[in-house]
Amino acid sequence: MKIESSLFIVILMMSGILLGTNAVAANSDETYFGFQYAQVEEDDLDLEPTAAVFRIGSMGDNGVGFEGRIGFGLSDDDVSETVPIFGDISAELDIDTILGIYLVGQANTGGAVSVYGIIGFTVVDYTIDVDLGTLGSESESDDESDLSYGFGANFDVSDKVALNIEYMQYLDKDDIDASAISFGLLF
Numbered sequence: 360m361k362i363e364s365s366l367f368i369v370i371l372m373m374s375g376i377l378l379g380t381n382a383v384a385a386n387s388d389e390t391y392f393g394f395q396y397a398q399v400e401e402d403d404l405d406l407e408p409t410a411a412v413f414r415i416g417s418m419g420d421n422g423v424g425f426e427g428r429i430g431f432g433l434s435d436d437d438v439s440e441t442v443p444i445f446g447d448i449s450a451e452l453d454i455d456t457i458l459g460i461y462l463v464g465q466a467n468t469g470g471a472v473s474v475y476g477i478i479g480f481t482v483v484d485y486t487i488d489v490d491l492g493t494l495g496s497e498s499e500s501d502d503e504s505d506l507s508y509g510f511g512a513n514f515d516v517s518d519k520v521a522l523n524i525e526y527m528q529y530l531d532k533d534d535i536d537a538s539a540i541s542f543g544l545l546f
Contacts, residue, residue, distance in 0.1 A: 389418040393523065395543030397430065399454055402536040406452040409433040412541065422465045426477070430457030432485075446492030454537075455484040455500070457529065459507060471515035481507040481529045483537060505530045513545060521545040 395412040411433055416426030432454035439449035461479030468474060484502040491497075511525030523543045530537040 389420075389424070391416055391418065391545050393543055393545035395523065395525065395541035396433075397457075397527075397539040397541040399529070399537050399539045401452055402538070404450050404452065405438060406436040406450070408436045408452050408454050410454045410457060410539070412457060412543070414543075414545070416461075416463065418463065418465055422467075424463045424465070426461045426463050426479075428457065428459045428461070428481075430454070432456075442492065445494060447490070448492050449490045451488040453486045453488075455486055456482075457484075458482045459529075461507070465513075473513045473515075473521075474510070475513070476508075476510050477525075477527070478506070478508045481505060483530055483535070485535065501534065503530050503532050503535055505532055511541075519546060 392413070392415045394414065397410045397412050398407055399410055400407050409432070410430045412428050412430035414426055414428050416424055418424035435451050435453035437449055437451035439447055441447050459479055459481035461477045463475055463477050465473055465475040482502055482504040484500070486498065486500045488498045489496060507527060507529050509525055509527035511523060511527075513521040513523050515521045521544070523541070523545050525541045525543075526538070527541065528538045
């Protein structure tokens with residue numbers, strides 16, 4: 360059941376991305392794609408797994424556009440501590456997928472640098488493994504969705520390639536609070 364609902368969300372979001380991209384592309388030739396390496400920070404447990412995030416979007420002449428993202432976990436992160444009586448306890452977080460659709464506002468600062476703000480909706484599927492020492496262990500996969508926002512800058516390397524740096528608040532929920540600092544390329 361969980362796989363079916365996640366698949367439905369993916370199909371719905373990708374359809375929205377394609378429709379939004381086509382609507383903006385009718386007014387502009389600024390369709391782009393790219394990828395980012397993201398260091399995701401989960402604040403409650405102080406965990407920092409990594410992810411690869413792929414982006415596709417279209418920017419209108421007025422500096423407003425749409426963007427879709429899909430990301431996959433690259434590495435997990437864990438924390439552990441020794442507690443008297445219980446022994447070693449640990450938690451491990453792995454980002455399975457990140458899916459999002461966003462509205463982007465971009466301003467050129469003159470020259471080779473542009474800055475942008477981004478707001479939209481993200482679904483993050485993750486797995487957390489907890490080992491409570493003598494009390495046993497548990498693994499749980501879950502997904503959370505939330506309003507997401509961030510800002511970033513693009514640094515033109517050529518007419519068709521830009522370096523990118525970004526801060527993004529993907530989730531701010533009771534179960535998980537995830538933000539990311541990302542570096543990447545746009546084409």
